Amino acid sequence: MSKPIPGKVAASKEPAGRTAARMIEREPYYEPIGGEIELFEAAYATQIPVLLKGPTGCGKTRFMEYMAWRLKRPLITVSCHDDLTAADLIGRYLITNNETVWVDGPLAHAVRCGGICYLDEIVEARKDTTVVIHPLADDRRILPIEKHGELLHAPKEFVLAMSYNPGYQSVLKELKQSTRQRFVAIEFTYPHAALEKKIVIAETGIDPALADQLIRLAEMTRNLKGNGLDEGASTRLLVHAGKLIAKGIPARTACAGAVAAALTDDPDMLRAVNELASSLF
Amino acid sequence: MNSPVPSSSPAGKLSAAQLEERLDESLDPVLSSRRTAQPLAAALAPLSRDLQDFALHWVAVIARTSGELAFQFATLAPDVLRQSDPVSAESWIIHAMDTFDREGLYRGSSELKNVDAFMLASRHNSNAVAFEEAGNVLGLFICGLAGRPLKLEVANEAYTDTETLHLPARIFARASREQNFLLYKALATHLWAQSRYGTFNVDPADKLATFADPARARALYNYLETTRLDAIIARELPGLARELADLRDGAEAPPECALLREPAATAADSLALVEALYENFEPPTLSYMGVLHPEIAQAVRASRVAREKKELQAELAKLLPENSGSADTQPADGASHYSVIATESGSTPDNFELVLDGSPVTPPGHVNDLMQSITQDLGEIPDDYLVTASDGVYRDNSTEEEKTAAVREETNSEAGARFYNEWDYKRRHYRKNWCVLREADVKPGDPDFIDTTLKRYAVQVGQLRRTFEMLRGDDKWLKKQAAGDDIDLDAVINAYADLSSGRELPEQLFQRRLKVERDIAVMFMVDMSGSTKGWINEAERESLVMLCEALEVLGDRYAIYGFSGITRKRCEIYRIKRFADRYDDAVRGRIAGILPQDYTRMGVAIRHLSALLNGVDARTKLLITLSDGKPDDYSDNYRGEYGIEDTRQALIEAHRGGIHSFCITIDREAREYLPRMYGAVNYTVIEDVARLPLKVADVYRRLTT
Numbered sequence: 013m014s015k016p017i018p019g020k021v022a023a024s025k026e027p028a029g030r031t032a033a034r035m036i037e038r039e040p041y042y043e044p045i046g047g048e049i050e051l052f053e054a055a056y057a058t059q060i061p062v063l064l065k066g067p068t069g070c071g072k073t074r075f076m077e078y079m080a081w082r083l084k085r086p087l088i089t090v091s092c093h094d095d096l097t098a099a100d101l102i103g104r105y106l107i108t109n110n111e112t113v114w115v116d117g118p119l120a121h122a123v124r125c126g127g128i129c130y131l132d133e134i135v136e137a138r139k140d141t142t143v144v145i146h147p148l149a150d151d152r153r154i155l156p157i158e159k160h161g162e163l164l165h166a167p168k169e170f171v172l173a174m175s176y177n178p179g180y181q182s183v184l185k186e187l188k189q190s191t192r193q194r195f196v197a198i199e200f201t202y203p204h205a206a207l208e209k210k211i212v213i214a215e216t217g218i219d220p221a222l223a224d225q226l227i228r229l230a231e232m233t234r235n236l237k238g239n240g241l242d243e244g245a246s247t248r249l250l251v252h253a254g255k256l257i258a259k260g261i262p263a264r265t266a267c268a269g270a271v272a273a274a275l276t277d278d279p280d281m282l283r284a285v286n287e288l289a290s291s292l293f
Numbered sequence: 294m295n296s297p298v299p300s301s302s303p304a305g306k307l308s309a310a311q312l313e314e315r316l317d318e319s320l321d322p323v324l325s326s327r328r329t330a331q332p333l334a335a336a337l338a339p340l341s342r343d344l345q346d347f348a349l350h351w352v353a354v355i356a357r358t359s360g361e362l363a364f365q366f367a368t369l370a371p372d373v374l375r376q377s378d379p380v381s382a383e384s385w386i387i388h389a390m391d392t393f394d395r396e397g398l399y400r401g402s403s404e405l406k407n408v409d410a411f412m413l414a415s416r417h418n419s420n421a422v423a424f425e426e427a428g429n430v431l432g433l434f435i436c437g438l439a440g441r442p443l444k445l446e447v448a449n450e451a452y453t454d455t456e457t458l459h460l461p462a463r464i465f466a467r468a469s470r471e472q473n474f475l476l477y478k479a480l481a482t483h484l485w486a487q488s489r490y491g492t493f494n495v496d497p498a499d500k501l502a503t504f505a506d507p508a509r510a511r512a513l514y515n516y517l518e519t520t521r522l523d524a525i526i527a528r529e530l531p532g533l534a535r536e537l538a539d540l541r542d543g544a545e546a547p548p549e550c551a552l553l554r555e556p557a558a559t560a561a562d563s564l565a566l567v568e569a570l571y572e573n574f575e576p577p578t579l580s581y582m583g584v585l586h587p588e589i590a591q592a593v594r595a596s597r598v599a600r601e602k603k604e605l606q607a608e609l610a611k612l613l614p615e616n617s618g619s620a621d622t623q624p625a626d627g628a629s630h631y632s633v634i635a636t637e638s639g640s641t642p643d644n645f646e647l648v649l650d651g652s653p654v655t656p657p658g659h660v661n662d663l664m665q666s667i668t669q670d671l672g673e674i675p676d677d678y679l680v681t682a683s684d685g686v687y688r689d690n691s692t693e694e695e696k697t698a699a700v701r702e703e704t705n706s707e708a709g710a711r712f713y714n715e716w717d718y719k720r721r722h723y724r725k726n727w728c729v730l731r732e733a734d735v736k737p738g739d740p741d742f743i744d745t746t747l748k749r750y751a752v753q754v755g756q757l758r759r760t761f762e763m764l765r766g767d768d769k770w771l772k773k774q775a776a777g778d779d780i781d782l783d784a785v786i787n788a789y790a791d792l793s794s795g796r797e798l799p800e801q802l803f804q805r806r807l808k809v810e811r812d813i814a815v816m817f818m819v820d821m822s823g824s825t826k827g828w829i830n831e832a833e834r835e836s837l838v839m840l841c842e843a844l845e846v847l848g849d850r851y852a853i854y855g856f857s858g859i860t861r862k863r864c865e866i867y868r869i870k871r872f873a874d875r876y877d878d879a880v881r882g883r884i885a886g887i888l889p890q891d892y893t894r895m896g897v898a899i900r901h902l903s904a905l906l907n908g909v910d911a912r913t914k915l916l917i918t919l920s921d922g923k924p925d926d927y928s929d930n931y932r933g934e935y936g937i938e939d940t941r942q943a944l945i946e947a948h949r950g951g952i953h954s955f956c957i958t959i960d961r962e963a964r965e966y967l968p969r970m971y972g973a974v975n976y977t978v979i980e981d982v983a984r985l986p987l988k989v990a991d992v993y994r995r996l997t998t
Contacts, residue, residue, distance in 0.1 A: 097778045097806070105780055112780070228529075232437035239436050264532070284433030287478060291434075291533035 035086050042071070042078035043211050045203045052079050055196045061149045061172035063192065066200025069246025072175045075200070076130045085169055086127035088118045092137035098144045102157055114160050123148070123155050126169035134174040135187055142191050148172055149194035202234070208247055216254030222263070225292045226250045229267060232288045233275060240281050245271050263293035307345050309338040316367060319353045323360035333364075336371040344374045351386055354719045357930060362393055365402050373408055385411045387722055394724050395447075421465035422473040425725070431460070431481045438482070438530075440489040441666045445481070451583030453484040454593040455493055459583075460484075466580060472540075479537055479581035482530070486522040487585075493594055494670060495560045498587035501567070510567055515585045516576035517553060517563040520546045524554040540580050547574060594670060601667050605678050608660045612647070631679040633664070645674075713897045715861070716942035718935060728897040730864040735855065737879070738886030746838045750986065754842050757990050761846040770804050777803030813997055814850045814872065814911035816902050819887065820920040821855040821867060826889040828982060829921050829959065835986035836919065837869075837884045841876050843990045849997070850909065853880075856898035857890035859927050864897045865890070872909055894931055895924040896939035899954075903947035915996065916947060918956045919989070923966055941970045957992055959985065 052075075055062050064072045073089070080087035090101065103117040122129035134142060147154050153166040174195070176187055203211060205227050212223045227250070234244030249271050256266035267289035272282050307315070313334035320330055337345055348370040356363035366386065373382055385408060393401025404411070424447050432445045435458065448459035458481055464473045487493065497514055504510035527534035546553075549570060553562060609631055631654075634646045645664045647654040656664065667674055712726035747754060771777070773784050781804040792798050817840070819833055837853060844851050852874075855867035869887065870880045899916070906914050924936030931939070944954050956967055956976040967976040979988050 099778045104778070225531075232439065235439045236433060236437050240433055280429040281433055283430045284437060287430065287434045288437045289532075290536075291438075291482075291530040293532045 034080075034088070035084075036077050036081035039081055040074060040077045041214055042074055043203065043207055043214075045071075045200070045207060048075065048198050048200070049079070049082070051196070051198055053083075056083060056171055059153065059166075059168055059170075060196045061174075061194060063195035063197045064173065064175040064200060065178055065197050066175075067202070067243055067246065068177055069248030070200045070202050071247060072200055073130075073132065076128065076173060076175075080128050083128070083171075085171065086122075086125060087130060088122045088127050089130045089132055090118050091132045092134050092141075094136060094138055096137045096141050098141050101141065101144060102155070103160070105159065119145070119148075120155060120157060120164060123164045123166045123170055126167040128171040128173060131172075131174035134176055134191075142188065145172060145174075146190070146194065149191075202230070202244075202247055205231070208250070211247060212250050212254050215251045216258050218254045218258050222257060223254065225263075226253055226267075229253075229271065229289055229292055233271065233285060236281075236284070240278065240284075241275055243275070245275060249274055264290050267293065306338070306340075306342050309334045312337050312345065312349070315349050316352060319349075319356040320360060320364055320367065322356075323364050328364075330367075333367045337367075340371060340374060344379075347379050347382070348374060351383075355386065355390065357719060358390060359393060359398060359401070361398060362389070362401055362405065365405050369405065369408060373412075377412055381412060387720065390720065391725055394727060420468060420470050420473060421463050422470055422477055423463040424460060427474055427477045428460075431477060434478065435481055435485050438485055438489075440485065441662075441669055443485060443488065451480045451484065452586045452589075453488055453583070454586065454589045455488045456593055456597070458484045458488075475536055476540060476581060478533075479540055480583055482526065482533060483519065483522055483581055484583055486526060487518065487590075489669060490522060490525055491560050491669070491672070492518050492522075492563075492585075493560075493587060493590040494672070495564055496591055497560070497564055497585075498591045500564055501587060504567075504571060510571060511585050511587065513570060513574070513576045514563060514567050514587075515582060516579075517550065517566050517570075518560065518585075519579060519582050520550045521553040521558050521560070521563055524558070528556065537581065549574075597666075598670050601663060601670075602678055605660070605663055605667060605674075606680070608656075608663065609647070609679065612654055612656065612660070613649070633674050633679060647679075711901065713864075713900045715896055716939045718938035718942075728861045728864050728894070730858075730866060730897050730901050732866045732868055735867045735869055735883040735886045735888075737882030738884075738888075740878070740882055740885060742834065742885035743838055743881045746835045746986075747842070750835070750839060753987055754839065757839060757843045758846050760994060761843045761990075771807050772804050773799075773801040774803045774805045775800050777805030779804050811847065811849055811997070812912035813915065814906060814909040814913070815844075815852075815915040815917060815993070815997075816906045817851065817853045818898060818902050818916060818918045819853060819855045819869070820893060820918070820922075821857040821887060821890045822893040822921070822925070823857075823889045823891055824893075825921050830887065830889050832959075832982045832985040833919055834884055834887050836989040837887075838881075839986045839990050840993065841870075841880075841884070843993070845876055850911065852905070853884070854898075854902055854905075855887055855890075856895070856902075857892065858894050858897075859891040861894070861897075861926070861931075864894050866898060866901055872905075892926045892931075893920070893922065893924050893936075894926045895920075895936065896943040899940065899943035899947060903943075903950060903952050906947075906952055907950050913997070914952045916952050916954045917993070917996075918954070918958075920956060920958045920960070922958075922960045922963075937966050937970055944970060955992075955996060957985075957989060 052062060056079075064075065066072055076087060076089070090096075099117065101117045101119040103115055103120045105112045106115050116124065119129055121127075131137070131145070144155075147156060148166060149172055153170070155164040155166065156162075157164060176192075202208065208230070209220065209223045209227050212218070212226055213220060216223075218226075230245045230247075230250055233241060237244045252274070253263075253266045253270035256270055257263050261269075264286075268286050272285035272289065275285060276282055309331075313330045316330035316333055317324065324330060337348055340348070348367065352363050352367050352370075355366050366389075373385070377385075385405075388411060389401055389405040392404040428445055428447075435443055435445065441456070443453075444457045446457055446459050447462045449461070450459065451461055452459050460477065460480060464476050464480075467473045467476055501507050501510045501514060523534070523537065526537065547570070549566060552558060553566070632648045634648065634653075645656055645661055647656055664674055667678065710729045710731050713728045713730055714723040714725055715727040717724050772781050774781070781802055784799070784802045784804075788798050788802055817837070819837070825833060841851075841853075850872055851870070852872045853869040855869055856865065857867070858864035867887075867890075869883045870876065874880055895918075899918075903916055906916060923932070924940045925932045926936065947954055954971055954975060956963075956971045957979065958967065958976060959979050959982050961978065961980060963976065963978050967978075977988075977992055979985050
């Protein structure tokens, strides 16, 4: 029999609480599409939590990184999923060296260090989990940690932000009113053509004519939204396609891989998107 | 292909007399004293037994659809079978029958007689591309190209009326499948471009009619427009333009056409050139040129222009801020003036911003689409479109507009109808767009019915609720887990005891919460055929009441639809409760209002309801049919094997989409045919109708646990 190693139990499951707060050192590339930077800064100054709404790949996460850099606060991102429990957010007891030790979850950690806690895709989390952020998200700005018998008061630097894609048709993916009405919402859409072009060029280094065609392709796929596609091609997909093209992949192949196949599995739709791409390149 | 493969049979050829007897049997309704099967039999007699059998089989099959068509087939069969193989002959027959289904006897028989052209095409059969294969992709392709939404339909010529693109049923002009598909795509793109880039915006019909030979002028205009649109396509869709160059076969436009290639060229320039070139230029025909029907297009466009003006004005009125409807804030003339800013990303604007009294208003998506469509027709949004009606008129307008919108929606979808294929087991092919299905609402019935039922079954309802409450998912804590949300303190204390007594520390020290979730969507399809009249209907309604009580407790998503109809042209689905509806008084009223209607054409109902069910996001999808008998319909031989096989096929389609089907029936003879349709275990027969209300919920409980 091997000698039991103290702490093994804790090691058997990597605690979610070890999320390191990340300082963004270099300025991330970000093009504002409206007044979102000012709005966020005002919310930060007045300590109102922020909800980022918008389709996938339109720059919500990049915006958070940019704001963290701009405000010089550590950014703690939690990607929400349907197994995320309240303990995963707040923290839990673990056993180390024959004693139980409290380990903060990412939310508690962000509150303690006055960082930005960004809950990505909040609707993916279970509804009972999202309720734990309620006391933090109104003017109380507290986080009760019942198991630890502690009441955390958020410092004024702390920001609670979350993202949400309203495009899901499913009723299960709706945000509860009691949650959403605590937030200032910033609406994100795909940037207009000229700005999107600028972004694609800046991110990939392809020439402007090619970028124009990529934008056209994105518009075409966005026309198909609701006619068989759940979403049109996001700016992120265009950047992917652009990067492949910049690496010397032929444009049609790049679009087939980075745009068509990424958007859909339906054979007819795949073919249609590929036909659209090949009509442009 | 699925025909009986001709194989050598030990029996010898059939004699003319034997053949005549068999033909008489199939063709009886169309034979007369002057038109007998004798010459047909004589012509078939010299064929081999295999080919004779093939011909007789198909005569019988076609006769089920149309005796006349079968007679014509029998006339043509000897020659055709001698010259071609049974596989191409079969596709020729199917093609003719499809045409018959779609367009009637005249077109069907002309397709049948057109056997030479078909055989020529089928010689390249492996290379031909049919609309059924390409249509879906092309539809999406055209939708992606933007502009007004366009429908695609099969027709004998390729043309557009500016709202529908008509394309040929198959294309085989080229040597390879890729090339034939490209030709399809090129045709569709050009028709799209005609609508998008204003070929019909200059009223060409009036002008072209003034020429001595309007057909010639129209062909010339068509060619010139093709040249102009080719240049636009080259600018907008360079990849496609490169591919089109291959199809052009080196044909070059005359020098006069150079100006049509300018970015500023419009349809008016083409029209002007028609005059210049009319006398001495013979327009070539390009393979990807359709034909023009300017009169049709012009009429469709004119009615759209008038309609969209009203629509836009009404929409703009809706966008007015709430308070500006009141008299004191209204301008003296009672109307508000918008102005419009279009943001352009290509050659045409694709987004609009409205300005009202100096403040910008972003129009919602459908208004933006409307404005795009108007710009496509008129080149701009004329000023008078931007004047909303004054306050009083506004309200009238809005209701009128809603009415027209509703009517338009109906006409858009062929008077609210949907088309479904139906499986013909004899042909072993689908009959395309065979059934016409409409959704209708059930008129609410006597509200007392529900109360009476609930009272009558009060005890059972109580039991039912308790049973279903127990089914409801509750959270469970799983103790002694290797990983979990929380420490299992009991386990830890035990572990400490173990540890101090020198034993190994167990790893199972956590507890985990297990959420039991039911992720079920269920669709109830209720037989509303005439045969349910009386107590069966009452039992059905009572069953639904009990079921709803139970399902409300359980929280499963459910919908209830009734089905009935008479003939394939009038299949009906009755909305009783949609997935989104709550179980409220309106739904209760509709349950009470379920009345026996006509017949039981099940296949089409299953196809429609499984499509609805597939629109719901659930891990488990159930389609439960409440029925009292076999599939049956007034005509087209739906009764019997045909209906059973079509229903079976529809259920197989549903199953492919991940839907589990189940049938609850009161037909005691159901054991003879239900296993064939639903499979050996997916049905239950309830012998005693009176027990139906109690049994249905019970069956559902068994099905979902």
